Amino acid sequence: MGTILRNGRLLVNGELVIKDILIEGNTIEKIGDGLEIADHKVIDATDKLVTPGFIDMHVHLREPGFEAKETIATGTASAARGGFTTVACMPNTRPVIDTPETVKQILSKAKAEGSARVLPIGAITVRELGKELTDMSALKEAGVIAVSDDGVGIQTSQVMKDAMKVATGLGLPVIAHCEDDSLAEGGCVHEGVFSEKHGLKGIPSEAESIHVGRDILLAEATGVHYHVCHISTVESVRLVREAKQRGARVTTEVCPHHLLLCDEDIPALDANYKMNPPLRSRRDRDALIEGLKDGTIDMIVTDHAPHTAEEKQRGMELAPFGIVGLETAFPLLYTKLVLEGSFTLQEIVERMTKVPADVFNLPWGTLQEGAIADIAVIDLETEKEVNPEDFASKGHNTPFTGWRLKGWPVLTMLEGQVVWQADEMNSEGARQ
Ligand SMILES: NC(=O)N[C@@H](CC(=O)O)C(=O)O
Numbered sequence: 001m002g003t004i005l006r007n008g009r010l011l012v013n014g015e016l017v018i019k020d021i022l023i024e025g026n027t028i029e030k031i032g033d034g035l036e037i038a039d040h041k042v043i044d045a046t047d048k049l050v051t052p053g054f055i056d057m058h059v060h061l062r063e064p065g066f067e068a069k070e071t072i073a074t075g076t077a078s079a080a081r082g083g084f085t086t087v088a089c090m091p092n093t094r095p096v097i098d099t100p101e102t103v104k105q106i107l108s109k110a111k112a113e114g115s116a117r118v119l120p121i122g123a124i125t126v127r128e129l130g131k132e133l134t135d136m137s138a139l140k141e142a143g144v145i146a147v148s149d150d151g152v153g154i155q156t157s158q159v160m161k162d163a164m165k166v167a168t169g170l171g172l173p174v175i176a177h178c179e180d181d182s183l184a185e186g187g188c189v190h191e192g193v194f195s196e197k198h199g200l201k202g203i204p205s206e207a208e209s210i211h212v213g214r215d216i217l218l219a220e221a222t223g224v225h226y227h228v229c230h231i232s233t234v235e236s237v238r239l240v241r242e243a244k245q246r247g248a249r250v251t252t253e254v255c256p257h258h259l260l261l262c263d264e265d266i267p268a269l270d271a272n273y274k275m276n277p278p279l280r281s282r283r284d285r286d287a288l289i290e291g292l293k294d295g296t297i298d299m300i301v302t303d304h305a306p307h308t309a310e311e312k313q314r315g316m317e318l319a320p321f322g323i324v325g326l327e328t329a330f331p332l333l334y335t336k337l338v339l340e341g342s343f344t345l346q347e348i349v350e351r352m353t354k355v356p357a358d359v360f361n362l363p364w365g366t367l368q369e370g371a372i373a374d375i376a377v378i379d380l381e382t383e384k385e386v387n388p389e390d391f392a393s394k395g396h397n398t399p400f401t402g403w404r405l406k407g408w409p410v411l412t413m414l415e416g417q418v419v420w421q422a423d424e425m426n427s428e429g430a431r432q
């Protein structure tokens with residue numbers, strides 16, 4: 001039995017157009033007006049935005065090894081609640097995703113317990129130690145879509161160059177966490193107004209940008225598709241912009257928190273504002289907005305990085321880096337960037353759907369006849385406060401608690417199946 005998603009508002013050439021969507025099996029069969037088929041389940045999407053399911057190329061699911069922080073089940077449930085149908089998971093698990101066996105375990109667990117599609121990212125180096133390359137060919141065969149040592153920077157240029165050569169031959173993108181340890185060591189926040197005020201060791205901007213510059217040169221020398229993780233500084237944006245102008249195969253991503261907050265916004269020594277890279281200066285934040293606007297920055301990712309409450313209570317210096325992001329990403333971007341006027345709805349939606357799909361050559365991220373039915377239904381009207389107690393994620397570590405936002409996902413469909421729906425859709429909207 002199929003489904004009709006009735007009366008939703010779809011983005012067509014930047015305009016919202018009211019349409020019905022007929023879903024048969026896992027596929028969007030038809031998009032049209034007044035679609036009516038006996039025996040089909042009808043979901044009323046009147047007044048709701050209907051978009052392709054979001055794609056997040058940077059998520060930490062923590063399983064295997066750190067199940068107290070998150071599991072594949074809870075992390076993908078969190079994704080579904082945030083309107084995400086595809087998440088790429090980073091390899092800094094225990095064991096690290098550096099063997100085909102671990103890749104296969106994650107894929108089979110995701111299939112059995114997941115509420116979103118999981119795309120594993122394999123490690124560049126064994127145990128992410130930055131020394132010996134993994135067997136990327138075997139990792140690719142097992143199903144990784146890219147390689148990364150996210151969580152740590154690759155300190156040695158030769159290791160990065162060798163990795164890029166192998167990845168080029170295999171057609172695997174190299175996704176880089178850019179951090180020079182000799183510059184970043186011991187820092188817990190950005191080197192700037194906040195670190196000075198509190199007498200903390202800062203992480204300077206160059207700790208990131210120096211790797212971005214180095215890696216762009218190596219990418220141009222090897223021809224690899226090079227993707228910069230969670231870009232955060234004005235200099236990194238400039239380097240990527242110039243590389244793109246030269247035609248280099250360089251892409252990048254930005255997180256909602258770096259677009260919306262800077263170090264001067266940190267109210268106190270609260271580790272819910274601690275992440276890597278850190279919240280930078282206002283000037284950096286403005287450069288990220290501009291870079292996203294002009295296409296230097298390709299896509300938006302969450303870098304969803306759950307940690308336990310106990311870990312985050314250790315304070316700014318001792319707590320681990322990272323904040324959760326899947327369940328607040330779209331409401332934050334919609335409320336703070338679309339409603340406040342710096343981006344159109346279409347610009348934001350594309351950077352979370354079509355663009356990541358195009359950049360990583362994935363077959364999802366569009367709403368059209370014949371496409372896989374990965375769909376997010378979003379309430380653009382109701383304002384709600386961010387309350388981590390409501391999260392499906394095990395992680396409650398967010399700096400956005402109490403923010404009043406609009407744009408909350410109310411129903412998510414993965415391959416034609418409803419994987420999450422808000423109570424309101426359950427009781428009134430969906431009729432059998
Ligand atoms: N971003 C973070 O602050 N933390 C990430 C690691 C990472 O993305 O570098 C984590 O795994 O916790």
Ligand SMILES: [Zn+2]
Binds near residue numbers: 150
């Ligand atoms: Zn990282």
Ligand SMILES: [Zn+2]
Binds near residue numbers: 059150303305
């Ligand atoms: Zn990360």
